Amino acid sequence: MTLLSADHALEVCQALVDASPADETEVTLQSEEDRFARFSPEGPSQNADRERHWLSIRARLHTEAGWKEARATVGTLDEDDARAALGRAMALAGAAAPDPDRLPLAGAVEIPGSAPHRPTQDHSFREKAEWIEAAMSRCAQAELAPAGLARTTVYTRTLINSAGRVAEGALSRAHFSLTASPTDGSGDAGVAEQTHCDVTRIDVDEVISRAVDRGTRGRNPKPIPAQEYTVVLEPLAVSSLMLFLSYVGLGAEELHLKASPLVGRIGERIFPEDLQLYDDAGHVDHPGWRFDGEGTPRSRVALISDGAFGLPVTDARWARTLDLPDTGHSAPQPNSKGPAPENLVLAAGNESMEQLISGVDNGLLISQFHYTNLMEPRDMILTGMTRGGTFQIQGGKVTDSVCNLRFTQSLVEALKQVTGIGRRQEIVGALFDGEIVCPALRLDGFRFTSTTEI
Amino acid sequence: MQAVAQLAVDEALRAGADYADARVQRLSLEELAMRDGSLVGADAPESFGLGVRVLKNGAWGFAAAPGNHKDLADVAPGLARRSVKAARDLGRLRRTPVELVPQEGQVGEWYTPVEEDPFQVSLEEKLGLMRQADESMRGRDEIVSRVVNLSLRREEQWQASSDGARLHQVLVRTGAGLAAKASAHGVVERRSYPASFSGNQISGGFEVVRAMDLPGNGGRMRDEAADLCSAPLCPEGVRTLILGGSQLCLQIHESVGHPTELDRVLGHEMDLAGASFATRNHLRTLDYGSSCVNLQADSTLAGGLDTRGWDDDCVPSGSWPIVQAGVFKGYQTNREVASAVDEDKSRGCSRAESWYDPPIVRITNLSLQPGNMSFDDMLADTEDGAIFADSVRTWSIDQRRVNFQFTCEVAREIQGGRLGRLLRRPTYQGNTTSFWGSCDAICSPEHFHLWGIATCGKGNPMQVAEMTHGAAPSRFREIQFIQ
Known part of the structure; x- marks a missing residue:
């Protein structure tokens, strides 16, 4: 057992704050227990039963010209290692130039505590083997090759600073994914996944059924031309697009640097009114850290509401610079990255998947996008490939499997063209970091620019 | 630490592993980031731990935990047992057993050739070089952000395997780069030197950074970033x-x-x-x-x-x-x-x-x-x-x-x-x-x-x-x- 009790973690952090010769000190301790089993066509291919810590010390020196600060992190809880890290932070801070824009550390806050979810923490390899066995069995029956991941992780995080701030909490995460590929290579794979903070809420059968269904129906795809289509994006596909709003774009720094879709658009009604995007670390099914890298409580922020972009998320520094409220979205400081939303929630609509599809006369149903990346930050022009099941919709019904296509599309323009929002939200991720809670979407005029043979 | 890696291998074999290897690794980094002349990132992370991997009945098992020279020997037996248990719990699902191609047990040491240990170069000198690089990007109104990065990494690893391997390696890499971001006419453009996304990294010491001549290239990046904002789009x-x-x-x-x-x-x-x-x-x-x-x-x-x-x-x-x-x-x-x-x-x-x-x-x-x-x-x-x-x-x-x-x-x-x-x-x-x-x-x-x-x-x-x-x-x- 690696996770420390809340009291023990506070004790470790407080001892370092007390020992620090810096004018101000902030100490963060994050611990993690992770157990995963990965599988491929031959069965379990890789696994790990592992744990680690990050004990991170931020040292600050005050001068008349401003604060000098730096950070050092160590991966053990050994007292000598921790004091060595404090020494490195002090040395780095001493060499730094004073920064007049840095603020003093902020003091006490009220943050609700949380504990790891015990069934998720205790979920064993034998239980994961049952998930994997079910997936392998169903894939074999359908002549599909399985690959996927069964994983449970619990984290605790404690932050203390010399100004009296104390924040602590825990996160739990369970995940199961399946990629089911035709064994004869006759098409792309079907993909499905579920993530939840409570391992007992993972519906393994549903994940398997969806992936197997997509993999089975995806055989022998037919080529179609790259052009604009009305698309129904399943939540996995929506995540590949929307998560870019958490990587870049909706933070105060990008707005200040004019490298954000918010430039000239805040408050302008350009999206359908029922498109609502929030950053919400308090989401009941997918909670995030309730405090940011400086221990400030995370606010629930309306990023898109009433058809318009809202204000950006901020941290203490950018809130002061732009005269905005501090929403509690700081990275650990000092940091070259500005504030960013980490817990995106796209509000559910009122259409079933069948209703979303029935509203399309000639279009595509897209399960997932692969390797989406940002070409241009102001209009959020993205490119990526379809993956995991792409199907034609004709006359309101899903018909043939089609070959994968590459899109090149402004996300801002795409969101203006939303004509339907699904009623069921899912917790889904993409190739890069992060997860979003989102429903399926139907969009008009989605631009595809090239094709592949499968 | 070599003995700890060997201990983990021996304990894994004792716990029933058919094959085992272990890696003790100490990873040290220094990451500096300067934006518009201010040090916005200054971190010196260190990580130290042991990973044990086994094959049991043709299935992999792996377990890992942090520690240092004081306690990893105490941690090793438990990790060995956990890795074997993981292999046992999952192994029944293997359709074909994992089989490794043969490899003679290797014994030796390897060090990255380093002319100038980057961790021994004073912080003042590193920051001075970064400030010069930053200064070289000043001078155009279109520039909204000037970023200079410097990154050092030292990885020391002790390995052992049940095939008889006993290895010690020290890998050092050094990297740096600068980037000017411009905004004008509703267009945002970035130019980076010597490469984008925090520059270039090469295996070696601080001589890598000195050879880059960051200050000698910042002005060109500044001008190209600014000029790109009014340049035409590359045609289709x-x-x-x-x-x-x-x-x-x-x-x-x-x-x-x-x-x-x-x-x-x-x-x-x-x-x-x-x-x-x-x-x-x-x-x-x-x-x-x-x-x-x-x-x-x-x-x-x-x-x-x-x-x-x-x-x-x-x-x-x-x-x-x-x-x-x-x-x-x-x-x-x-x-x-x-x-x-x-x-x-x-x-x-x-x-x-x-x-x-x-x-x-x-x-x-x-x-x-x-x-x-x-x-x-x-x-x-x-x-x-x-x-x-x-x-x-x-x-x-x-x-x-x-x-x-x-x-x-x-x-x-x-x-x-x-x-x-x-x-x-x-x-x-x-x-x-x-x-x-x-x-x-x-x-x-x-x-x-x-x-x-x-x-x-x-x-x-x-x-x-x-x-x-x-x-x-x-x-x-x-x-x-x-x-």
């Missing part, structure tokens, strides 16, 4: 493309490096990163590129980020062709997958991000071998309207590594055999074998440089690895540009 259509080395690095990485990882071909990465078009039936027959295309894998390459004595399977480094005279010749393998292409030795491409991660097949150093044309001669030999493009802006490739679309930071139109007007956001697309098949000229060795990739993501959960791709500017015919 089919044109000749000359790629600079830093963009070729990514092209090699994404369209040759990843598809020739044999674990991808076998479906081991299908759950996230994807598969590969370069399936085993294509080996030694597929025309991967034109006859002038030679791509050599080399984990002995001086300066390479994956240059080491042995990989994490305790297999010695080596060099072999991936593409030779345009023909697909070889894969990147580890001890688990090598036999799938009837090879009796691993190519030594097994690596983990850290002690915390189980090893997987990774791209090693992989370079496009230089040709015989000077850059000036290549320009003079290229028709008007062709495009020279360099520096990665964004990239995307499908999961089989066929259809790609890459955007560079900067382009220049070729006119009269010279580099002409600036063009912004050059975006080209294609498919892998057609693209490499269209290569008709590669610049000579004096234009060949090493480009490091320090953030290659693969695996699930994702792991980061480092490798180098050497390249000289190269010419490709009939390339599709889009806007």
